Amino acid sequence: MKHKVLIMRCDTYDPGKIAGIITDGLAELGVRPSGRILFKPNCVIAHPDLFPHAFTRREFLEGVVLAFRQAGEDIDELAVGERSGITVPTRFCFKNAGYNEIIRRHRLKTYYFDESRQVIRKLTSPERLRDEIFVPEPLVKSNFLVNLPKFKAHPWTRLTLSLKNFVGLQDDRHRLVDHNSFLEHKIADLQEIVQPSFIAVDAIVSGQKMMLTPTPFHMGAIVMGTNSCAVDTVCSHMVHVEPRDVVHLRLASERGFGPMRLDDIEITGDFPLEEVRARCTSFEMCMEHIDDYFGAEGNLTCMVGSFPEDHSPDYCWGGCPGALQEAMHIFKMYYPDVLQTMGRTRYVVGKIEGPLNLSPDEKVLFVGDCTSWEGIIDGKTVKIESTYRSTHEIDAHRTPSNDMLLKIMGSLFSCFVNRGSRYFHAKGCPVSVATHINYLSSIGNIRNVNFDRRNLIPINLAYWHMRFGRAYKNFFPE
Numbered sequence: 001m002k003h004k005v006l007i008m009r010c011d012t013y014d015p016g017k018i019a020g021i022i023t024d025g026l027a028e029l030g031v032r033p034s035g036r037i038l039f040k041p042n043c044v045i046a047h048p049d050l051f052p053h054a055f056t057r058r059e060f061l062e063g064v065v066l067a068f069r070q071a072g073e074d075i076d077e078l079a080v081g082e083r084s085g086i087t088v089p090t091r092f093c094f095k096n097a098g099y100n101e102i103i104r105r106h107r108l109k110t111y112y113f114d115e116s117r118q119v120i121r122k123l124t125s126p127e128r129l130r131d132e133i134f135v136p137e138p139l140v141k142s143n144f145l146v147n148l149p150k151f152k153a154h155p156w157t158r159l160t161l162s163l164k165n166f167v168g169l170q171d172d173r174h175r176l177v178d179h180n181s182f183l184e185h186k187i188a189d190l191q192e193i194v195q196p197s198f199i200a201v202d203a204i205v206s207g208q209k210m211m212l213t214p215t216p217f218h219m220g221a222i223v224m225g226t227n228s229c230a231v232d233t234v235c236s237h238m239v240h241v242e243p244r245d246v247v248h249l250r251l252a253s254e255r256g257f258g259p260m261r262l263d264d265i266e267i268t269g270d271f272p273l274e275e276v277r278a279r280c281t282s283f284e285m286c287m288e289h290i291d292d293y294f295g296a297e298g299n300l301t302c303m304v305g306s307f308p309e310d311h312s313p314d315y316c317w318g319g320c321p322g323a324l325q326e327a328m329h330i331f332k333m334y335y336p337d338v339l340q341t342m343g344r345t346r347y348v349v350g351k352i353e354g355p356l357n358l359s360p361d362e363k364v365l366f367v368g369d370c371t372s373w374e375g376i377i378d379g380k381t382v383k384i385e386s387t388y389r390s391t392h393e394i395d396a397h398r399t400p401s402n403d404m405l406l407k408i409m410g411s412l413f414s415c416f417v418n419r420g421s422r423y424f425h426a427k428g429c430p431v432s433v434a435t436h437i438n439y440l441s442s443i444g445n446i447r448n449v450n451f452d453r454r455n456l457i458p459i460n461l462a463y464w465h466m467r468f469g470r471a472y473k474n475f476f477p478e
Contacts, residue, residue: 003230003259004029006269007238007276010204011220018063018222019070022200025224026071028268031198033072037079038111038142039064040196042150042165044085045212046097050333050454053207053216056150058098060202064148065106081111081138083168083175085212086434087404090114091469092462111138114171115469117477121193125255128192129185129391134174135193147196147228151221151235152207152214155286156183156322158246160211161235162199162228166190172402180430181309182391183318187248191228191257199231200224203238209286212433213329217283221271229258230265237262238276239283290321290347298339300328300444305350308370308388319430320349320368327436334449342444348373351386363443364423367431377422384425402432404463408450411435415442 006028008021026033041056065078072078080103084093090112094100103110116136123131139145149165157164164187167175178186201223207214221238225231229252236243243260244250253260267273286293295301302324307316315321324347331338344362352373356364366373370388374381411426415438418424426439441448449455 002264002266003225003227004266004268005223005225005230005234007234007267007271007273008222008224008269009220009271010222011218013057013059013204015059015062015066018060019066021222022064022067022224023071025200025222026067026198029198029224029226031226033068033144033198034074035143036077036141037068037072037075037144037146038138039078039080039108039146039148040165040168041080041082041099041148042152042160042168043082043090043093043097043099044168045088046084046093048096051213053205053214054150054152054212055093055097056148056202057204058102060200060204061099061148062102062106064146064200065102065108068146069106077109078106079109079111079138079142081113081116081136083113083136083171085168086432087172087402087407088459089404089462089466091465092459095458095462111136112466112469113138113169115466115473116171117473118171118174123189123192125189125192127188127251127255129178129182129189130396132396133189133193134171134396135169136171139169139194145194145196147199149199149201150207151201151203151219151223152211153209153283153285154211155209155325156318157187157248158285158287159232159236159239159241161201161232162196163187163191163232163248163252166193173399174396176402176428176430176432177394177396177399178391180319181307181312181316184247184251188251188255188257191252191255195257196226196228198224198226199228201231201235203235206283208284210326210329212326213333215284217280219276219280221276227258229253229260233260233262233265234267234273237273239280239285240277241285286325289315290324293325294328294339294347299342299344300339300347301345302347302349303352303356305348305352305371307350308386308390316350316368316370316430323430323433323436324367326433327440330433330437330449331440331446334452335446338446342440342446345440345444358422365439365443366423366425367436369427369429371425382423387427388429404434407432407434408438411438412442415439
């Protein structure tokens with residue numbers, strides 16, 4: 001049998017209308033919700049003013065909940081769970097996304113995966129990256145996963161849809177493991193853990209270019225299905241992307257998780273694929289190397305060298321370069337002319353040979369464990385050595401903390417200690433978006449967005465609430 005994917009028209013975020021579309025989709029797909037139902041939205045970051053298009057909208061979540069209450073049979077629990085990105089507490093993002101009102105109104109159980117116990121699941125696929133992977137306990141206990149991704153472009157993986165949304169299952173300590181040139185492989189590994197029982201993609205207003213700071217694109221669609229590969233294949237065609245170019249989709253399909261050809265998918269609904277494609281001819285992606293992306297009209301220039309893994313020697317799509325792009329776009333949300341007003345900064349990543357040819361007022365930020373360079377800066381010999389470890393040399397059981405406050409204090413302290421130096425080395429594999437923000441703020445003399453008055457108190461309250469919630473669950477597990 002072919003996997004079925006529905007593309008339905010929906011021009012507005014009306015919960016009632018969305019509920020009707022979802023109800024019809026459940027019926028056509030033959031899906032009967034029951035048991036412990038877990039809704040997994042994409043809430044990587046949320047703020048009504050600063051990040052309005054990065055997350056699955058509250059109206060979309062409410063519409064799905066309404067449909068499931070109507071169509072469900074023998075429901076034991078309705079819950080929503082997620083781990084937001086860049087170490088921001090999920091509680092902060094849920095509040096800013098408007099989820100808390102929906103959760104209270106519909107009496108949903110809430111699972112913040114940064115507060116949940118992490119459990120080990122074994123991987124058996126011959127193509128697996130690791131033998132085991134960490135996921136939150138509520139995911140393991142649920143028996144009906146509802147995947148609710150936001151339709152967005154992505155500067156690391158081209159698109160973030162159903163398959164990519166599973167990265168939001170992991171907590172801070174395990175999320176950055178293999179979040180480098182192996183990111184696509186990690187996404188494929190995650191598919192082995194659990195398969196969604198139902199998928200509904202929020203493509204009413206989709207996101208272009210970036211995934212944290214996307215520019216809106218009114219697509220006017222809801223995409224539904226029961227197989228992630230089938231859904232992502234159709235979504236790729238909607239925006240004129242060849243599915244094989246979405247590497248994690250190709251890897252997942254090759255492992256047998258679903259189709260990657262339209263001939264193997266039955267597409268139905270009231271919004272024909274060709275009509276969607278005609279609407280999306282101007283949909284913008286962003287898969288550009290940072291040495292081309294920055295430098296033309298600003299004070300940030302980049303040098304990209306070679307990388308250690310054979311499958312990606314020329315560029316690390318899942319690691320530091322993409323984190324730099326996202327970090328600079330976050331700065332631009334606060335300070336639109338940041339590239340012109342920041343101090344002159346040279347960004348160096350990978351193995352670089354030859355002189356840097358710095359201008360007199362230019363500082364250097366070496367980024368990543370794999371980065372290496374030897375040369376002269378201000379008449380002194382400088383040697384940056386690689387400390388890169390391959391995937392099989394890293395023990396996922398012994399990962400360093402990615403705690404928000406520790407990351408902020410650690411990177412700012414490093415910058416303070418080396419404040420008289422022309423160069424800095426930010427270590428990590430990858431160096432996260434959050435760490436990029438802290439180093440760039442110090443080196444480029446940019447006001448640190450972590451201390452913006454709109455965020456400072458709310459995000460710290462959410463942080464300590466998160467820490468208390470995590471401690472409570474450790475002492476009193478459910």
